[in-house]
Structure formats: C-alpha cells, structure tokens
Amino acid sequence: MAVGPSAFMGVAAVLFSLGLYGVLTRKNAVMVLMSLELMTVAACLNMVTVSRFVTPAEMTGQVFAVFAMAVFAAQIGIGLALVLAVYRQTGSIELSSKKAT
Amino acid sequence: MSETVSGPVFAILAFACIGGAIGMLSARNTIHAALWLSEVMLAVAGLYLLLSAEYLAVVQVLIYASAMSVVVLFIIMLTLREREGPVRMADFSIGGGILAGLTGVILYMALADRGDRISAMPVEPSGTAALGELLFGRWTLPLEVAALILLVSLVAAVWWSREVDS
Amino acid sequence: MLSGYWHFTPEVLVVCGAFAALFGGYLPGKDRGAAYAAAGAAALAAAIVAFGGTGGPIVFGQLEPDSVARYARTGLAGLTAVWVLWVAGRGMPGERRREGVALALFATAGGMLLSMAEDLIVMFVTLELATMPAYVLMGYRRKDVSGLKRALDYFVDSILASVIVLYGLSFLYGISGSTAFSGLELEGSGMLGFVAVMLTLVGLFAKVSAAPLRHWTLDANAKAAPVSLAFVSTVPRVAGIVVMSRLILAIAASAPAIGILVGVAAAASMIAGNCAALSQGDLRRLLICSGIAHLGYLMMALAAGTETGYGAAVFYAVAYAVPSMGVMLVVAEEGVAIGDFARLASRRPWVAWSMVLWLLSLIGIPPLAGFFGKLYLIGAALQAELMALVLLAILATLLSAAYYFRIVREMFFGDEDEQVGGAIEPSHAATVALALCAVATVAIGIGAPRLIAALGVRFG
Amino acid sequence: MNALLSSALHASAALVLVLLNGVVLVFMLRRMIGRMHLRRGGLHAGPGGVIQTAADVLKLLSKEGTRPGGVNRWVYAIAPMAVFVPSLVAYAALPFSETLRITRLDTGLLFTFAVLSVVPLGVIAGSLASASNRALIGAMRVVARQLACSVPLLLSVLPVVMITGTLDLGDIVNYQTGLWSGAFPRWFAIPLLPSLAIFTTAALCGLDRTVFDIHGIEPGPESGLAGEYSAMRFGLLCISEFGNVFVISALAVTVFFGGWTLPFVPLDLQSSIGPVVFLIKTYTLVFLFLWTRSVLPRVRTDQLMDLGWKWLIPLSIVWIMLVGLVVKASLPGTVV
Structure with a gap:
C-alpha cells in the first residue's frame, strides 16, 4: 500500500477541521487553546509532509515547522497566563464572546 | 527510514491522531481532553518519524506532548472549581460545526483535486x-x-x- | 555571506530601546526615563531609515530593503516614537510604562522587519512578533476585568487567524516548492491553489481587520484603553498591510483571479466600515469602524494587482495611520464619548485645530496626506478599470465626512453644560507628540508627489 | 523477521534491566542510607536483608489493588503507566557499549530528555484523578520543581553538543576516547566542569523527589502522586523513580565521563568490558546522588524554584555563550 503525501495532508486536514470545530464551539478557554494547538499541529504536519515530498534536500518545511512550533508554544503560553489572570479576577475561564446556553 | 512509508504503521498513527482528536472534542472533562490532546501529539510525532523528520518528532514530544500538556494541566488544576471541570459548548455549536465541516470538505476536495501529482517518496533527506x-x-x-x-x-x-x- | 548587515541598524536600535525600557528601573528617572530612552531610540531609528540608503535583497533574499520598505519602516519607527513620547508624558493608565513601551518597541522591530520580508518563513515569524505584543497592550491593565476578558477574546481570534495563515502558507509553499515571494508559482495548481490563497488571505484580512472578519476587532478592541488602541490600530496594522500588499502582488503574478477576491473584500470593508461608523457614539468604536473603511479604500488599489496599486496602498497605509494616531491620542486625553469633546476649541484651541487637520486628512481634503493617498488609490484602481470600486469609494468618502464632521461640530459648537472632566494637566512630551503628528500629516501631503515617485508608482 | 526478533529481545532486556535495577537500587538505598544514618536498613528477609526488596516486590504484586472512592477511573489507571513507560523508553538510546544498545538514534541525547519530560504529565494526571487535595498539592510541587530543573538540565548539555556537533550519544562517547596531553582522559567533565556542575545540581533537584522517601512512610502533600496509590501501581511509580535516577546518571556518564570507555586501557579490551565499565561508572554516580540526598538537608520548594529559574538557567545561558565564543574562536567556520 503506497502512502503518498495526500494521505499525510489528509490527516492534517482532518485535524485542522476538528481543531477549528473546537475553537468555534467551546466556551471553556482552556479547551479553545487546546483546539488551537490541534490546528497548529495540523499546519506543522502539512509543512513537514511537503518538506519530505517536495523539497527533501532543503528541508525548508522542517525549518518552517520548527519556527511555527516555537512561535505557537510561546503564544499558547501567553494565552494560559491570560486565562489565569482572567480567572483571578472573575473566577471563570469562559470566553465572554460566546454566550451561555 | 525506508523509501516507502509503511502502510499499516501509517494507518495506526493516522487512526490514533484522528481518534485522539475526536476523543478530545467529545470528552466531557477537561482533564480527559488534555490527555487526549497529548496522545494526538505523540501520534503526530510518530508521523514525523515516518516523514524522516526525527528532530521534529523529538521536539514535538518535548514541547507539545509534555511541556505544553503539563502547563495546560497546571492551568486546569489552578482553575478547577469542582474536581471535574466540565466542558461546555457554546450555543452556536451548530454554526461552528457547519463551518468546520465545510472547511474539511473543501480541503478534501482540494487534496483530491491535487491527486498524487507528487507521490513518489524522494531519497532520504539529510x-x-x-x-x-x-x-x-x-x-x-x-x-x-x-x-x-x-x-x-x-x-x-x-x-x-x-x-x-x- | 550576509552582506549589508548595516541595513539592520534601525531594527537593532529599536530592540536596544526595548531592552533599555525593560530595564528602566535602573535608568535615571525610572519609568519616565525608560520611556524617553525608548522614544529616542525609535526616533533615531526612523531618522536612520529615512536618510539611509536602499538596497537589493539581503540575507539570502529573505529581506529586501527597497524604497517601499524604507518608506514603511520610517513610518513605523516614527509612529512608535510619537506614541512612546506621548506615553512618556502621560503614562499608561493605571500601570507603569516600562513593559508597555518595551513591548511596543518589540512590535515595531517586528513590523519593520515584516515590511521588508520577501519570504514566507520570515514573514510569518515577523508577523507574529509584530502582532503578539498587541494582546498584552490590549489587556495591559491587570485589574480591569472586562479589559482582560476582551484581551482574551482578541487573543483567541488573533491566534486563530495566525493558524489559518500558517496553514495557508504551508499549502502555498507546497504548491510552489519554495518559500520566497519571488518563487511563488500558482499556475495550474487548481483547487489547491485556490484553497491556499483563500486561507492565507482570510487569515491576513483578519489580522489587519478587513471586512468579512471585522466584528472580531470591533468587539474585542472597543473596551480597550485608548492609548493601547492608538498603538495597536496603527503600527502592527500598517506593517501587516504592507506585507499583505507585497504578498498579494507576488501572488497576483501567477493567479490574476486574486484581484476579484481582494476587490470583493475591499467593497465589503468600505460598506460595512462606513455604515457601522455612522451610528457610533463611542469614539473608539467610531475610529475602529472608520479604520475598516480606510482599509477598504486601500484594498481597492490592491485589487488592481499592479506595482502602482501596491505603491499607492503602502503610501496610504502610513498616510492614514499618522492622523489616526493623532486622533486616538487626543481621545486618550479627552475621553471616549463624543460628548467629552464639547467645546474643545475654547479649552484647547491648538489641539482642536490639530484634530480638525487630522479629520480633514482622514476625509481626504487637499493638501493633506489623506487627499493624495486617496488620489493615488483611485488612480491605481482606474488604471485597472475598476470603475465600480472607484464609485463606491467616492460615495463612501462622502458618507464618511458625515461622521467625521460630527466630531468637529462637537468641538466647536458643542453643548457647554455637557462638558465635565477637569482641565488636563499640561505635558510637554505629549504636546510635542501631538504636534509631530500634525506636522507629519501636512508634510506627507506636501511631499506626496516626491514620495509616491520614490515608491515606484507610475501613472500613464 | 530477524530484526523484529532482535528488537523484541532488546526491549525485553531493557524491561528486565529496569525492574532489576529498581530492586537493586532500593536495596542499595536502604543499606547505604541506613549506614549513613547510623541505623541498619531492612534486615528481616534473608541473610542481612538481602532479599528484603524482593520480598517487597512480591508483596506489592500479590496485594490487592485498591482504588479510593471518587477517583477518575480511567486517568487513575493510566497515570502510573504514563509515569512508568517513559522511564522504560528512556533506556532506548543509552549506549552501554559500542554495540550494545537498544537503538541508535540520530537525536539520542534529545530523545532521552524528551521521553523523560513526559513523566510529569503522568504525575499531574494521576494526582488530578486521585480525588485528594493532598495528592494534588504534592504533585503540583513535584512537577513545578521538575519543570524548574529540567530546563537547566537540558541547557547544561548543550556545550557538549556544540563541541561535538552531534546529538548521537554514541558519537559523543567516541569523541571522548583518548587522552589530553597524555595524562588526562578526554572527558568533557574536565573542560566543561561548569556544565557538569549545573547538570548535577539540576539533576539533584529534579530527582530528589520525596517519592524516594515513600519507603520511610512519609505521607502528606510531599508524597505527591503516590499518596493515593497502592499495590503494583505504587510499585510502578517507585520503579520509575529509580529508573530515572539510573537514566540521568547514565546520561551524565555518557556525556561527561566518557561512557563505556576507559583511559589507559587498550581498545580491544575496552570493547569487551565496555558494559561493565559503563555500569560501574553509572552506579558510582547513583551512589553519589543518593549520598548527597541522605546527608544534606532538604530545601524548601520555593528555594528550589529560585535556584532553578533564577540561578541555574541564567548561569547555563552565560556558560553556553562563553563556550560558543571559544568554539567559534578556536576553529572559525567549522564545527570542532
């Protein structure tokens, strides 16, 4: 069974869509951040796949993925600090833009 | 790493990724969701190995599967009101579902359209x-x-x- | 290997200023001294860029300090200098200045690099550096609950936009096999190319708050402190616009259909921004909405997909940001409700006349910056025969005069009884900052023909 | 099929090693610390208490696993495995000799750290599942300490990577064969003494968790996760602890003390006694670790956090810069 780039990119697409669903539907800020992580990983997987199949020698995609990982790890870190700051003041970690059911 | 990707291994890892993501979204408890997420991260590290990106696989484990998950669990722990922090849906979850589903379909169509224009695995990179x-x-x-x-x-x-x- | 290190001097200077501000506790004058040091660094950086030369691609072709980048970098560093100077005079509300100023300078360094970016990787990383400090500035007051919550919302939306951009970039890279702007090749990529462009542009539009995704910014920003808003809605945004223009120009070479996409977004931005601005009583909301409208005018030129359109758009990005910064800073001094401006002309005539100047520039009255900006935008669109967009832009401009004049009327003929609030204590630094904004608005207007020629815009 | 068989053998050998190692280390700990504390360690089973630990293991295995009420069932069950499996996998890249190792990895050094970094995840998950505030607080302290120490731990080995230009543990060892000016072994411990110091301090902070002290029956928040576990699940946690001590020591030996090599010994002899040399070196270090923690007083969590974040990390960064300058200056343009 031959596994081509489409298979990897397909997995990435599914992860991306699931992450997007999570971001759009969850109220809990931590859940939203986790969904964002899922989307990030999907994008990185996409990049590594391209790197392996299109530019194996230059490894540009891997470099890109390294930067993306670093940047988003930093972002999620900020986000969690912000969630904590909000929690301290309000005792809730729900996003205000999404109305309660 | 060989020049072809092992089909069964890929299938297992892909199943683990997608299953884990679904598990994360369907979990009713944030702790479970966080653990599912780190499972997804580990599976993606496995996919990186299949793609001969060894360094990225290790970094993925180091940063996402452990460090980020630990921090997320920390935050969950610090913000727990009750022991089981329930996951709550926002009210427009149907709209979100439609949007996400649409994205998925478009991506699928795009990938299918692209086809296997680039399918041969080139020689192992440095x-x-x-x-x-x-x-x-x-x-x-x-x-x-x-x-x-x-x-x-x-x-x-x-x-x-x-x-x-x- | 790396030729032209000296091109980085301004950025290095800005980062040094940020560090100086970060360690401001050890400087003479502490908090205030830190802000002055940072303002000095930014101003010096602006001067160096303005009088320094331009060059070809540097750092493996990842950056190109061409004349467009020089213009944008001067604008970014100058705007930051003005903002920091104002903060040095008036302070950040409720908190100390150091961290805010340092973060603003980091964002500026990111933005300056971003406006030179010629590579997807560099673009992505610097885009994040330019926009990340914005979240912190939006939620800068740690005791302000609603501000923090808004900052969280803004953060989530902004990250979502980043991820979408990233995903789109991964496809762009996959299709063309290269991350250099010059290597982007979408010819015959079919559906995948469309998806790649869509994802990238949707994410970028959200980052610079263009029409289809504007409600994010509106909701999230409308409760922030006006000082923070003055920075967030100008500097990172200008940088984002510059790189978006670059990217659109690069893509348009092999995918002309992108023009339609940008054109639709431009029209939507103009209509939605202006209509929303009409009914706002809160000046922050009014300015955010009108900002969306201005982005619409700008994207009209981008829709042309030509070098001319690109140059005109970049020119307008700064020409719009300067008066906008001035207005926002006055809002930070006077108050966010439109009633707070009542009889400003009798209390602070100079400030009131400066406000008039800026508002006229925003509407587009000659010989101010905004007029020439709009002129070039319309010229570029006409060249590409985008008649519908041009008509829409002219109508929208007429509409915008209505809400801008509302502020003017309030300042000169407002209800005196409504006026509350004590006299604002004088601050030389803040006065100088506002004066600089006013001078720049006129100067850009007067120097417009020369600037636009340097930007490579050719008509006819 | 052959490859599959050999890797299966390797894996089971590693498992046996981990389990045995745990037993041996517990024995060592009891006797040694007993001696240092002027008391006698466990001495009831067997002559001089030799099989005391084995008896303990038998007891843990035969004991009924209980589960406290109100726990989060799945997470509670998975957490000990999430702690144990990484410490097992961490053996995968360790080179016991030139040829004897489970697998050869391009990124062996980073791999070991990455795998070990998963352990806190299990600890924190288990404590969250345990339905006990005491376990929660304890685990939080443990994990906070580990985070504070794992960063300098990782930073402290970077100078070695900068000099050797590889992350492969085998290559790092090979780089250290031979002598400097005919008298000193070419071990990184000598020129990179500050690195070793940071590594050791960070390792002590990270490993000196009081799950160690479980055998002294010391409940309370400090016991962390283990407080709510019993029977073999508890046993797994303990074994993992000891496994980690071994792995960190082995890593130190590999990176700083020349791994399986021995100076002044002919090469052909070295290859045959390699594993023994490696184990002796490692156990010496383990002994030193245990010694330190038995004679020095325990520090408070906040002091430890201060040490990790405010001292070790800046120090290691400064040291990395210095080494970088020297490396760059000595051979410009190339990796040494």
Missing part, C-alpha cells in the same frame, strides 16, 4: 545535523526573531501572572 546547519546558517534571521518572540511571551506571561499590588 539528517539532524544538516537541519541544524540550516537553522543557524540560512535561517538565522527568523531564528533571532523567534528568540525575540519568546522574550515577548516571557514578559507578557510575567506581566499577567504576577500578583497585582493593590
């Missing part, structure tokens, strides 16, 4: 040392900028998490 040379050679500029980003995030995190003196 390894970790070469990646290091690239990062510190050709891509030094983004590396420096990434360092600044980490600094900014450090300042920001300290700014928000320090006790506010009243």
Whole structure:
C-alpha cells in the first residue's frame, strides 16, 4: 500500500477541521487553546509532509515547522497566563464572546 | 527510514491522531481532553518519524506532548472549581460545526483535486545535523526573531501572572 | 555571506530601546526615563531609515530593503516614537510604562522587519512578533476585568487567524516548492491553489481587520484603553498591510483571479466600515469602524494587482495611520464619548485645530496626506478599470465626512453644560507628540508627489 | 523477521534491566542510607536483608489493588503507566557499549530528555484523578520543581553538543576516547566542569523527589502522586523513580565521563568490558546522588524554584555563550 503525501495532508486536514470545530464551539478557554494547538499541529504536519515530498534536500518545511512550533508554544503560553489572570479576577475561564446556553 | 512509508504503521498513527482528536472534542472533562490532546501529539510525532523528520518528532514530544500538556494541566488544576471541570459548548455549536465541516470538505476536495501529482517518496533527506546547519546558517534571521518572540511571551506571561499590588 | 548587515541598524536600535525600557528601573528617572530612552531610540531609528540608503535583497533574499520598505519602516519607527513620547508624558493608565513601551518597541522591530520580508518563513515569524505584543497592550491593565476578558477574546481570534495563515502558507509553499515571494508559482495548481490563497488571505484580512472578519476587532478592541488602541490600530496594522500588499502582488503574478477576491473584500470593508461608523457614539468604536473603511479604500488599489496599486496602498497605509494616531491620542486625553469633546476649541484651541487637520486628512481634503493617498488609490484602481470600486469609494468618502464632521461640530459648537472632566494637566512630551503628528500629516501631503515617485508608482 | 526478533529481545532486556535495577537500587538505598544514618536498613528477609526488596516486590504484586472512592477511573489507571513507560523508553538510546544498545538514534541525547519530560504529565494526571487535595498539592510541587530543573538540565548539555556537533550519544562517547596531553582522559567533565556542575545540581533537584522517601512512610502533600496509590501501581511509580535516577546518571556518564570507555586501557579490551565499565561508572554516580540526598538537608520548594529559574538557567545561558565564543574562536567556520 503506497502512502503518498495526500494521505499525510489528509490527516492534517482532518485535524485542522476538528481543531477549528473546537475553537468555534467551546466556551471553556482552556479547551479553545487546546483546539488551537490541534490546528497548529495540523499546519506543522502539512509543512513537514511537503518538506519530505517536495523539497527533501532543503528541508525548508522542517525549518518552517520548527519556527511555527516555537512561535505557537510561546503564544499558547501567553494565552494560559491570560486565562489565569482572567480567572483571578472573575473566577471563570469562559470566553465572554460566546454566550451561555 | 525506508523509501516507502509503511502502510499499516501509517494507518495506526493516522487512526490514533484522528481518534485522539475526536476523543478530545467529545470528552466531557477537561482533564480527559488534555490527555487526549497529548496522545494526538505523540501520534503526530510518530508521523514525523515516518516523514524522516526525527528532530521534529523529538521536539514535538518535548514541547507539545509534555511541556505544553503539563502547563495546560497546571492551568486546569489552578482553575478547577469542582474536581471535574466540565466542558461546555457554546450555543452556536451548530454554526461552528457547519463551518468546520465545510472547511474539511473543501480541503478534501482540494487534496483530491491535487491527486498524487507528487507521490513518489524522494531519497532520504539529510539528517539532524544538516537541519541544524540550516537553522543557524540560512535561517538565522527568523531564528533571532523567534528568540525575540519568546522574550515577548516571557514578559507578557510575567506581566499577567504576577500578583497585582493593590 | 550576509552582506549589508548595516541595513539592520534601525531594527537593532529599536530592540536596544526595548531592552533599555525593560530595564528602566535602573535608568535615571525610572519609568519616565525608560520611556524617553525608548522614544529616542525609535526616533533615531526612523531618522536612520529615512536618510539611509536602499538596497537589493539581503540575507539570502529573505529581506529586501527597497524604497517601499524604507518608506514603511520610517513610518513605523516614527509612529512608535510619537506614541512612546506621548506615553512618556502621560503614562499608561493605571500601570507603569516600562513593559508597555518595551513591548511596543518589540512590535515595531517586528513590523519593520515584516515590511521588508520577501519570504514566507520570515514573514510569518515577523508577523507574529509584530502582532503578539498587541494582546498584552490590549489587556495591559491587570485589574480591569472586562479589559482582560476582551484581551482574551482578541487573543483567541488573533491566534486563530495566525493558524489559518500558517496553514495557508504551508499549502502555498507546497504548491510552489519554495518559500520566497519571488518563487511563488500558482499556475495550474487548481483547487489547491485556490484553497491556499483563500486561507492565507482570510487569515491576513483578519489580522489587519478587513471586512468579512471585522466584528472580531470591533468587539474585542472597543473596551480597550485608548492609548493601547492608538498603538495597536496603527503600527502592527500598517506593517501587516504592507506585507499583505507585497504578498498579494507576488501572488497576483501567477493567479490574476486574486484581484476579484481582494476587490470583493475591499467593497465589503468600505460598506460595512462606513455604515457601522455612522451610528457610533463611542469614539473608539467610531475610529475602529472608520479604520475598516480606510482599509477598504486601500484594498481597492490592491485589487488592481499592479506595482502602482501596491505603491499607492503602502503610501496610504502610513498616510492614514499618522492622523489616526493623532486622533486616538487626543481621545486618550479627552475621553471616549463624543460628548467629552464639547467645546474643545475654547479649552484647547491648538489641539482642536490639530484634530480638525487630522479629520480633514482622514476625509481626504487637499493638501493633506489623506487627499493624495486617496488620489493615488483611485488612480491605481482606474488604471485597472475598476470603475465600480472607484464609485463606491467616492460615495463612501462622502458618507464618511458625515461622521467625521460630527466630531468637529462637537468641538466647536458643542453643548457647554455637557462638558465635565477637569482641565488636563499640561505635558510637554505629549504636546510635542501631538504636534509631530500634525506636522507629519501636512508634510506627507506636501511631499506626496516626491514620495509616491520614490515608491515606484507610475501613472500613464 | 530477524530484526523484529532482535528488537523484541532488546526491549525485553531493557524491561528486565529496569525492574532489576529498581530492586537493586532500593536495596542499595536502604543499606547505604541506613549506614549513613547510623541505623541498619531492612534486615528481616534473608541473610542481612538481602532479599528484603524482593520480598517487597512480591508483596506489592500479590496485594490487592485498591482504588479510593471518587477517583477518575480511567486517568487513575493510566497515570502510573504514563509515569512508568517513559522511564522504560528512556533506556532506548543509552549506549552501554559500542554495540550494545537498544537503538541508535540520530537525536539520542534529545530523545532521552524528551521521553523523560513526559513523566510529569503522568504525575499531574494521576494526582488530578486521585480525588485528594493532598495528592494534588504534592504533585503540583513535584512537577513545578521538575519543570524548574529540567530546563537547566537540558541547557547544561548543550556545550557538549556544540563541541561535538552531534546529538548521537554514541558519537559523543567516541569523541571522548583518548587522552589530553597524555595524562588526562578526554572527558568533557574536565573542560566543561561548569556544565557538569549545573547538570548535577539540576539533576539533584529534579530527582530528589520525596517519592524516594515513600519507603520511610512519609505521607502528606510531599508524597505527591503516590499518596493515593497502592499495590503494583505504587510499585510502578517507585520503579520509575529509580529508573530515572539510573537514566540521568547514565546520561551524565555518557556525556561527561566518557561512557563505556576507559583511559589507559587498550581498545580491544575496552570493547569487551565496555558494559561493565559503563555500569560501574553509572552506579558510582547513583551512589553519589543518593549520598548527597541522605546527608544534606532538604530545601524548601520555593528555594528550589529560585535556584532553578533564577540561578541555574541564567548561569547555563552565560556558560553556553562563553563556550560558543571559544568554539567559534578556536576553529572559525567549522564545527570542532
């Protein structure tokens, strides 16, 4: 069974869509951040796949993925600090833009 | 790593990824969701190995599967009101579902359209040392900028998490 | 290997200023001294860029300090200098200045690099550096609950936009096999190319708050402190616009259909921004909405997909940001409700006349910056025969005069009884900052023909 | 099929090693600390208490696993495995000799750290599942300490990577064969003494968790996760602890003390006694670790956090810069 780039990119697409669903539907800020992580990983997987199949020698995609990982790890870190700051003041970690059911 | 990707291994890892993501979204408890997420991260690390990206696989485990998950669990722990922090849906979950589903369908169509135009696995690329040379050679500029980003995030995190003196 | 290190001097200077501000506790004058040091660094950086030369691609072709980048970098560093100077005079509300100023300078360094970016990786990383400090500035007051919550919302939306951009970039890279702007090749990529462009542009539009995704910014920003808003809605945004223009120009070479996409977004931005601005009583909301409208005018030129359109768009990005910064800073001094401006002309005549100047520039009255900006935008669109968009832009401009004049009327003929609030204590630094904004608005207007020629815009 | 068989053998050998190692280390700990504390360690089973630990293991295995009420069932069950499996996998890249190792990895050094970094995840998950505030607080302290120490731990080995230009543990060892000026072994411990110091301090902070002290029956928040576990699940946690001590020591030996090599010994002899040399070196270090923690007083969590974040990390960064300058100056343009 031959596994081509489409298979990897397909997995990435599914992860991306699931992450997007999570971001759009969850109220809990931590859940939203986790969904964002899922989307990030999907994008990185996409990049590594391209790197392996299109530019194996230059490894540009891997470099890109390294930067993306670093940047988003930093972002999620900020986000969690912000969630904590909000929690301290309000005792809730729900996003205000999404109305309660 | 061989020149072809092992089908069964890929299938298992793909199943683990997607299953884990679904598990995360269907979990009724944030702790479970966090654990599912780290499972997804481990599976993606496995996929990186299949793609001969050994360094990225290790970094994925180091940063996402462990460090980020630990921090997320920490935050869950610090913000727990009851022991089981329930996951709650926002009210427009149907709209979100439609949007996400649409994205998925479009992506699927795009990929199918692209087909296997690039399907042959090229020879194995150069390894970790070469990646290091690239990062510190050709891509030094983004590396420096990434360092600044980490600094900014450090300042920001300290700014928000320090006790506010009243 | 790396030729032209000296091109980075301004950025290095800005980062040094940020560090100086970060360690401001050790400087003479502490908090205030830190802000002055940072302002000095930014101003010096602006001067160096303005009088320094331009060059070809540097750092493996990842950056190109061409004349467009020089213009944008001067604008970014100058705007930051003005903002920091104002902060040095008036302070950040409720908190100390150091961290805010340092973060603003980091964002500026990111933005300056971003406006030179010629590579997807560099673009992505610097885009993040330019926009990340914005979240912190939006939620800068740690005791302000609603501000923090808004900052969280803004953060989530902004990250979502980043991820979408990233995903789109991964496809762009996959299709063309290269991350250099010059290597982007979408010819015959079919559906995948469309998806790649869509994802990238949707994410970028959200980052610079263009029409289809504007409600994010509106909701999240409308409760922030006006000082923070003055920075967030100008500097990172200008940088984002510059790189978006670059990217659109690069893509348009092999995918002309992108023009339609940008054109639709431009029309939507103009209509939605202006209509929303009409009914706002809160000046922050009014300015955010009108900002969306201005983005619409700008994207009209981008829709042309030509070098001329690109140059005109970049020119307008700064020409719009300067008066906008001035207005926002006055809002930070006077108050966010439109009633707070009542009889400003009798209390602070100079400030009131400066406000008039800026508002006229925003509407587009000659010989101010905004007029020439709009002129070039319309010229570029006409060249590409985008008649419908041009008509829409002219109508929208007429509409915008209505809400801008509302502020003017309030300042000169407002209800005196309504006026509350004590006299604002004088601050030389803040006065100088506002004066600089006013001078720049006129100067850009007067120097417009020369600037636009340097930007490579050719008509006829 | 052959490859599959050999890797299966390797894996089971590693498992046996981990389990045995745990037993041996517990024995060592009891006797040694007993001696240092002027008391006698466990001495009831067997002559001089030799099989005391084995008896303990038998007891843990035969004991009924209980589960406290109100726990989060799945997470509670998975957490000990999430702690144990990484410490097992961490053996995968360790080179016991030139040829004897489970697998050869391009990124062996980083791999070991990455795998070990998963352990706190299990600890924190288990404590969250345990339905006990005491376990929660304890685990939080443990994990906070580990985070504070794992960063300098990782930073402290970077100078070695900068000098050797590889992350492969085998290559790092090979780089250290031979002598400097005919008298000193070419071990990184000598020129990179500050690195070793940071590594050791960070390792002590990270490993000196009081799950160690479980055998002294010391409940309370400090016991962390283990407080709510019993029977073999508890046993797994303990074994993992000891496994980690071994792995960190082995890593130190590999990176700083020349791994399986021995100076002044002919090469052909070295290859045959390699594993023994490696184990002796490692156990010596383990002994030193245990010694330190039995004679020095325990520090408070906040002091430890201060040490990790405010001292070790800046120090290691400064040291990395210094080494970088020297490396760059000595051979410009190339990796040494």
